[in-house]
Amino acid sequence: MTALAARTRGAAADWLLRNHIWLFLALAVAVFSMASPYFLTVNNLSNVLTQAAFIGILAVGMTMVMINGEIDLSVGATLALASALAIGLQPAIGVWPAVFAGFLSGVALGALNGTLVALSGMHSFIVTLGGLIGIRGLVFVYTGEQALMIEDFAYTEIPEVYLGPLSLTALIFLALAALFQWVLTGTRHGRETYAVGDNIAAAHDAGIRIKRHKIINFTICGALAAIAGILLSMRLGTAEPNAGRIWELWTIIAVVLGGTRLAGGYGSMWMTVGGVLTLAVLRNGLRLLNTPNYVELMVMGSVLILALGLDRVLAARKGAA
């Protein structure tokens, strides 16, 4: 093979490696558009985007943490706590202070996770596994096992703002994705986040403040989980103590599906948006086709394994080219 051909093959593999999620998404959209007349309507797509936004916001935070080389299993529980506080504190301190308190709880828990990981040197899997269990406990302690309900239903009107087909929730998701993509590409924190996940020894030798970056990224993740929780409470008008269960796992699936690597140092917000959208489209499309619930779950699982395999094959191909 000539040098040029080898370089081209390498470049193609590289592009595919970074952008394969868009091919998946395009494929999924194409398939469902043909299979169901209801799919490619503005109304439907708008709904899909809104529904995707919740996992999406969680995924934005998870992406920051993952590129840094860590993981956060507590986002589902943090979401539930923020949701509960945002509704539960309203009678006492009013709507927006309660919302703010919910937001702060996410910030505080994220900072706690980050500090524990940075100071103790423990693997974030263990620290946030503890968080997942314990924060859920906090939720139950606060709500007393009952779903909290809003008193003034004006609260549920808040997210009912639309810019064309995009709901406020969807807009917030996209805005956050854009904001943090900018952080990842344009700020020192973002670029050093990559450096730490990519080659921690080189980062350490260059004097990069590794602990600080970890604490910041976990705080971001917690804050975003809180935002998702608040938006969820606005949408539903209730806060269930079991809200967000298993959502952390779906968030991880979405992020990895998009192409960001668990090992760290590689990925982007756009990949994550792609992963989140693909997941949402798959769900929506299958539902429109009235396929039974189980197909959705099986397809999701299979797609993830395929994506993993593809990533493995492409990375090997690129290395050899």
Added chain:
Amino acid sequence: MTIDWQQALRRHGLIAAFGLFLAVVAVGADGFLTLGNILDVLRQVSITGTIALGVTFVVVTGRLDLSVGSMLTLLTVIVVDQHNVVGPVGAVALTLLAGLAIGAVNGVLVGLLRLNALIVTLAMLSLLQGVTLWYSGGSNVNVAGAGETWFAVFGRGTLFGVPVPVLIFLGGAVVASFFLKRTEFGRAVHAVGGNETASRFSGIATARTVAAAYVVSGLATAIAAIIMGSRVMGAQNTIGQGYELTVLAGIILGGTSLMGGSGSIWRTVIGITMLGFIQNGLLLLGYEYYVQWLVSWVVIIAAVWLDLAAKRGRVLA
């Protein structure tokens, strides 16, 4: 003779802390350390514990298995449903086979194809949930003639005053510990987790060892499903949800490292049992059941941090 505090803390710190905890609760709550209560706690943790016996093998090779919760659900549904179709013996046999098969699938993906364990078993979590829904048609299943079938013995029977689930759990622990500590396979599991490259260079079939660990995990989950199905005499589609995390929490609490290469069945038993006693003790002290989660959070972080600190000789990283 100087005492190596680091070593001592690492080897016995867990037991000491546990003992302290038991003592504190015993003082505060009546009936805590009675035989009846202890057996009750063990019975409650026997399902999680049995699964954890299998997952321990996977963790010692340095990997994870997050599919066990969904596996538990599916296998419980199978055993309950098949009980009405082929009878208890057939149902048990089928369930065990199914557990081995699912474990084998995990084993091939993670062990032979070397895909990332966390992601693969997450994907299986989803896939198996789907299979459960398909198999059950979305509805709950129940054991027909729950009053008369001998199938009840697994989840509800007692032998010499000890609940059968406890016998299965502890008996399983004895067998599992033997396999992990004393056999070629167990040695290979430790070696692969300790240094996979060196194991390969020593002629150990590392891919097969990892795959086998997942098969063990599947088998253990199948046994747990039989206990569960027998106890509940029915199964909903969410019955196993969340078990994967409790199992991992128990293994971690017991002191087995997620990095692989170290760990033991008895550590897992202690870790799982500790979680059970935390729940039970708090309940006896009058707290709601969810308070145990808060306590577990603190306990897990403290235990792992202490272990890490003892290993590296200083508290902060």
Added chain:
Amino acid sequence: MTDTVLSVSGITKTFPGVRALDDVSFDVRAGEVHALMGENGAGKSTLMKVLAGLYKPDAGTITLRGKPVTITSPLVAREKGILLIHQELSLSPELSVAENIYLGAWPTNALGMLNKRKLRADAQRALDALGCDFGPGTRVGTLSIARQQMVEIARSQAFNADVVIFDEPTASLTDGERRQLFATIARLKAAGVGIVYISHKMDEIFEITDRITVLRDGQVQGTRVTADTDLAGITRMMIGRDLASYFHRAREDFRDEVLRVEGLSRAGLFTRVDLSVRAGEVLGLYGLVGAGRSELVETIFGLRRADAGRLVWKGQEIPFPTPRQAVDLGMALVPESRKEQGLVLGMGGRENVTLPHLASFSRGGVMDRGRERQVFDKYRDILDIKTTGPEQPVEKLSGGNQQKFVLAKWLCAEPALIILDEPTRGIDVGSKSAIHELIAKLAEDGLAVIVISSEMPEVLGVSHRILTMTEGRISGSFTGDGMTEQALIDAVSQPARRAVQENTA
């Protein structure tokens, strides 16, 4: 005008059990390329790490441009003007060239935003100063190794380094890339940078360096002007002791051929390798770092796949084995890196020793600890291994004792062929000698032995016959009187690179 840029005086560094550096002093002048040479374990790597801020010396002073400095971290080293070009590049593949050059020192504004324009412009300047042909925005992961190296070298421009240390820089470079590197080094010279050049490769040393300092066993043996010395002089300084003290050659009593390899090839690693070894024979495989020797034996042992070739074991052609099959046939491989490939550090000596042969120490699948214990005791005595017991984790032992366990683990199954890859690397002199004696004894006991070594005196001292390997090919075969330092050096310095490249395209 010979300005001293760097002066190192009385540096001593001790690790538990080993004095890595002993009163080392040398200096580097502006615009000079000063070679640092020595066998493996002589202390070059330790000295380099002291200069780069990775180790703190126990004693001694470091002076930069006349001012004494204390280098507490790589960051401080960079600030003071010392740059280390690592053998394993210290770069972040996902980041751009500019970001890597200025890693940790990116220009930002108050908001934390990266000033990309400035970063790019500064990086471009550094790249231009070296004549690089790639841009500052390129993602480093997409660059070739040679170009990645240039990115690291560009840091010297970015941070105005007065001293640049190169650690085995040409290990993974092609001929053309090497030329470019030398051109870059010439540029640095002209700009007045003091360069420390660490390399095994004699031809390079004599081509581009001005002075040579030789280390041996942590001590400076001498500093010479390159033009005024020759290969023999340098070699004498590096080896120092009588070749006789390395002499542990087994008496010649060759029996049947145990292993023969014909036409073994693997793209990018080695081509058309033929070798054979008999029972009772010690075959040395000499070559420079990167020649492909480890990869070759790993392929024979089944750890890597071959593209072509045949294996003949004890007279019968066999298909390429898996490692398990290789072990069962009677092959043994003592690998290059004992910590990464040879031992499970968390396990004790007993468990490590029996690892390749679990079936021999078990009954019906159950391990027989008594028998394991016996084997442990036996080899602890034979090899004189210092350990507190069969369960003491081997990570606590010294390098020499660890290596002995690796040997024990293979010897206990009485193999027919044992391959030793750099068996005495990083080991103290006393243990080295013991291992050489052991090698001779193994041959006399009837094993076929292959020893891979980059240490000339070692390979000359223990081998009956030596094959040299250069860039993936067997470049020479020497025995008897033909086995001399000069012959070996000539053989490995051949420019064989082009040929290998053609075969792998």
